[in-house]
Amino acid sequence: MSGLGEGIRYLGAGLRKFWYMMLTTAWSQLLFAYGAVLQLVEIVFGIASYFFLTKIFQGTSAVMESYGTDVVSFIVLGLAMNSILRHSLTGVYHALNHAYATRALERVLMSPTSVYMLVFSQMASGYLRAVFVSTLYLFAGVLFFGVSLGRGDAASVFAALALGTVATLGLGMLLSALFFHTSVGKVDPATILILATAVSNTFTGAVFPVEVLRYYAPWLYPFALSLPQTHAIFAARMALNGVSLADPAVAPSVAYLIAIAAVTIPIGYRVIRAGLDRVRREGYAPSVAVLVD
Amino acid sequence: MTASSEYAVETFNLTKKFKVVETLPGEEERSKLARFLFGESFRGRVRVRERVVLDRVNLKVKAGECLGLLGPNGAGKTTLLEILATALLPDDGIAKVMGYDVVRESGKVRRCITPVFPQFSVYDMWTARRNLEYAALLHDVPLGEVGRRVREALELVGLSERADDLVRKYSTGMRVRLILAMGLVVDNPVYLMDEPFTGIDPGTAKQLREFVRRELLEKRGRTVLLATNMLADAEELCDRVAIINEGRVVAVDTPANLKRKVQGVETVDLEVLTENAEALVDAVKGLDGVKACYLLRSVSNPPGVASLRVLTPDSRSLLPNLIEAIHKANGKVSYVKVHEPTLEDVFIHYTGRGLCE
Numbered sequence: 001m002s003g004l005g006e007g008i009r010y011l012g013a014g015l016r017k018f019w020y021m022m023l024t025t026a027w028s029q030l031l032f033a034y035g036a037v038l039q040l041v042e043i044v045f046g047i048a049s050y051f052f053l054t055k056i057f058q059g060t061s062a063v064m065e066s067y068g069t070d071v072v073s074f075i076v077l078g079l080a081m082n083s084i085l086r087h088s089l090t091g092v093y094h095a096l097n098h099a100y101a102t103r104a105l106e107r108v109l110m111s112p113t114s115v116y117m118l119v120f121s122q123m124a125s126g127y128l129r130a131v132f133v134s135t136l137y138l139f140a141g142v143l144f145f146g147v148s149l150g151r152g153d154a155a156s157v158f159a160a161l162a163l164g165t166v167a168t169l170g171l172g173m174l175l176s177a178l179f180f181h182t183s184v185g186k187v188d189p190a191t192i193l194i195l196a197t198a199v200s201n202t203f204t205g206a207v208f209p210v211e212v213l214r215y216y217a218p219w220l221y222p223f224a225l226s227l228p229q230t231h232a233i234f235a236a237r238m239a240l241n242g243v244s245l246a247d248p249a250v251a252p253s254v255a256y257l258i259a260i261a262a263v264t265i266p267i268g269y270r271v272i273r274a275g276l277d278r279v280r281r282e283g284y285a286p287s288v289a290v291l292v293d
Numbered sequence: 294m295t296a297s298s299e300y301a302v303e304t305f306n307l308t309k310k311f312k313v314v315e316t317l318p319g320e321e322e323r324s325k326l327a328r329f330l331f332g333e334s335f336r337g338r339v340r341v342r343e344r345v346v347l348d349r350v351n352l353k354v355k356a357g358e359c360l361g362l363l364g365p366n367g368a369g370k371t372t373l374l375e376i377l378a379t380a381l382l383p384d385d386g387i388a389k390v391m392g393y394d395v396v397r398e399s400g401k402v403r404r405c406i407t408p409v410f411p412q413f414s415v416y417d418m419w420t421a422r423r424n425l426e427y428a429a430l431l432h433d434v435p436l437g438e439v440g441r442r443v444r445e446a447l448e449l450v451g452l453s454e455r456a457d458d459l460v461r462k463y464s465t466g467m468r469v470r471l472i473l474a475m476g477l478v479v480d481n482p483v484y485l486m487d488e489p490f491t492g493i494d495p496g497t498a499k500q501l502r503e504f505v506r507r508e509l510l511e512k513r514g515r516t517v518l519l520a521t522n523m524l525a526d527a528e529e530l531c532d533r534v535a536i537i538n539e540g541r542v543v544a545v546d547t548p549a550n551l552k553r554k555v556q557g558v559e560t561v562d563l564e565v566l567t568e569n570a571e572a573l574v575d576a577v578k579g580l581d582g583v584k585a586c587y588l589l590r591s592v593s594n595p596p597g598v599a600s601l602r603v604l605t606p607d608s609r610s611l612l613p614n615l616i617e618a619i620h621k622a623n624g625k626v627s628y629v630k631v632h633e634p635t636l637e638d639v640f641i642h643y644t645g646r647g648l649c650e
Contacts, residue, residue: 009436017430020423024416102414110378110408111431112400280382283311283372 017113021121022128025098043133044140050075050207067209068241073148076141078206080134081161081236085229086200087123087130088168090193092176092272095122100179105279115276127165150240157239163254164232167261171228173268180275204229205237228260300389301483301516302354302377307386309347309372309540314339346372348540349386356482359510359517360545361531363524363640369540370520374485377518378408390483404433407515409476409486411469417461421452421471424460428475439478446477449508466497473501484509484517490526502529524636534636538644548636555634555642558584561603561611564628565619570599576622577603582611585641598627604638 050072067074099105099118108118141147175196203210203224210230213221224230231253238250245254317338324337347369354360362370375381376388379399388395391405415424425443434442447453450470455463460471469490476484486505490498502525509515510530521527527534528548535545544551567573570588577586582605589600605611608631616626634642 013430013433013436013439016436017427020427020430023419103412104414106375106380107408107410107413108431109380110403110406110410112403112433113431277382280380281384283309283381 014117018117018121018124021118022125024102024104025122025125040136040140043136044144046079047072047076047137047141047145064209067237069148069150069237072145073141073150074209074237075207076137076145076147077149077237077240078233080137080141081164081233082201082204082206082229083133083137084127084130084161085164085168085204085232086197087126088165089172089175089196089200089229091123091126092119092169092172092268093179093193094126095119096176096179096272098122109276109280116272119272150242152238152240152242153244156245157236160232160235160239160245160254163257163261164228164236167228167232167257167264170261170264170268174264174271176268177271177275180278199227200229203227205233210234228257231256299355300353301356301358301391302352302360302518303387303389304350304352304373304377305387307347307350307352307373307376307388308345308384309369309376309381310343310345310384312341313344314341346540347376347383350537350540350542352535352542352545354516354518356516357510357514358533359506359519359531361527361534362518362520362537363522363527363534363636364520364537365522368537370537371487373537374408374410374487374518374520377402377483378406378410378485379403405481405483407432407476407479407481407484409472409484409489411472411487411489411491413472413475415460415468415471415475417459419460420457421447421460421463421474422456424471425474425478429478432479432481434478442478442480446474449477449504450474466493469493469497469501473504480513480515482515484515486517486519488521488523489519490521490523495525498523498525499529502526506530527636536640536643543643544639551636551639552634555639557606558604558634558638558642559606559608560632560634560638561605561608561615562589562628562630562632563601563603563615563619563626564594565599565601565624565626566597567599567619567622567624568597569623570601573599573601573619573622573624576618577601577615580611580614580618582607582614587641599624602638604634604641 064071064074069077096105096119099108099115099122104118105115108115138147138149142149201207203213203220204227205224206229210221210224213224235245235250235253235257238247239245243250245251317340320337320339327337350369350373352360362373364370372381376383377390377395379395379402382396390402393401393405395402416427419427422443425446426439429439429442430436444453447456450473452467452470452474455467460468463471469492473489476486490501493501505517506529509517517530519526519530531548533545533547534551535542536551537543544554546554565573574586574588577583583603584606585604587602589602594600603611603615612629619626
């Protein structure tokens with residue numbers, strides 16, 4: 001019993017530590033809470049552009065039929081899902097960069113707390129924000145533009161998205177290697193993140209079905225299929241349409257996500273560990289003259 | 294928790310090098326457009342060289358002892374503390390804390406140390422209490438003890454009444470107290486303190502030094518490694534002082550013994566009315582019997598007044614020549630005091646330069 005009590009106390013301390021770490025970033029987001037209102041306005045305008053664009057072309061095509069939805073709903077749902085997946089791709093990089101810039105990384109390195117707890121707590125904070133943005137997309141889409149959320153099983157949709165989040169996270173962990181090799185965090189990550197985000201937005205089937213690439217840019221099609229986000233969004237769309245994740249049309253995507261996660265997460269873990277060792281070997285604190293101007 | 298060792302901290306030939314990146318001459322001008330386009334971090338062509346920050350450092354610190362690491366900025370004090378705190382890896386040599394190797398047993402070392410680094414971020418938008426709770430949780434203080442330790446630490450550093458204020462409303466002195474309290478809530482046996490009293494007024498600094506002496510050293514029996522370039526820290530707090538210069542430990546002993554080592558040297562302090570203090574120093578350095586001469590940086594001096602310190606084996610025979618040389622260099626002596634060497638004189642004796650240079 002005392003062992004159980006000890007375990008509960010240990011878990012309680014860990015959860016509270018995790019919560020405090022989340023707050024170190026969530027605070028800055030809460031500080032700019034009015035940003036949520038502006039974000040909603042931005043989202044409404046963004047959807048409106050797509051909405052009016054599709055009205056010009058009357059919003060139907062053969063390739064859309066397999067998804068069983070209209071173009072505006074297709075886009076809004078894709079953007080909502082992509083918001084979460086995009087955070088998986090860039091979140092580890094952001095978390096490391098934030099931890100480095102605020103010297104929280106150095107502080108954790110001197111304590112028994114794992115750096116991974118710091119990274120994932122800050123990512124959790126980002127996931128909350130991403131879910132919030134997704135909700136805004138759905139809210140604005142349903143309220144102002146008559147978006148249809150489908151008739152499928154919500155649990156299957158969440159399962160597909162969760163699997164996609166984990167698989168993309170593995171890719172994000174690999175991407176974070178760039179943080180450790182760009183002058184140990186001195187270079188603004190914006191350039192790399194903009195590239196990753198642009199790829200994620202364009203070629204993952206968030207705003208148009210990737211099948212379109214087969215006709216207009218066939219050389220890009222295999223690339224789009226290699227991205228885990230493409231399969232996650234496809235599986236979630238199918239689930240929204242009432243197709244089971246075990247269906248032969250969807251199962252290969254689910255299997256691909258599992259395989260990607262199984263390969264990239266262990267490698268990503270090692271990449272981050274090697275990167276942290278590099279940071280500890282080469283020095284990173286501003287107090288150390290790593291760069292002399 | 295300790296491996297078998299009679300020392301709390303030991304280092305053997307500890308060496309650390311950093312890569313230094315230098316922009317090539319003329320490159321700044323050449324890469325103006327690139328910097329405009331890609332931001333200030335664009336450096337153009339660079340060369341990379343190695344700089345030795347710690348050079349075969351050997352130290353032994355007994356449990357319960359306070360060792361001062363005295364040296365100017367860039368001497369390697371912080372790097373040494375960061376290696377002991379496991380945030381940096383050494384390039385060569387061995388470092389142990391409570392008998393645990395900082396490279397191979399970093400997890401165990403982290404449970405033995407209390408890092409007090411003022412450059413650590415305190416979260417301005419949090420209260421002092423929450424900052425302290427977070428510090429305790431980071432170091433795995435049991436949840437049931439966190440509240441008590443936080444209350445005690447706040448009490449000890451005199452912040453109880455402001456515990457629930459946001460830290461952004463704190464003065465610099467209160468922040469220093471808070472950072473010290475962040476150490477107290479952790480309270481592992483070896484305190485690694487990096488210039489903890491910098492940036493506060495002398496009165497508060499003295500109070501905090503007394504607090505560290507009374508509470509940490511005498512009452513709790515903690516081991517303290519204190520990196521500083523303030524002589525008062527070393528004189529008032531430290532059992533022994535290690536003088537560090539350009540990454541090397543050039544002397545380690547008690548403050549009294551270190552002063553004894555430069556015996557046979559007298560210190561002459563002068564206040565001189567002059568418009569060109571640097572020329573005065575050059576003139577004095579050329580005199581027979583002058584071992585060293587440097588300007589003391591005194592904020593209380595009005596313009597046109599320089600404080601000069603001269604080290605000599607025999608002040609009586611030097612003084613007439615000294616005053617004449619100052620006079621010839623267009624200076625006028627307004628005050629003279631001869632005294633025993635201070636710790637700063639010891640530092641100059643070993644390194645050939647002042648702490649503030």
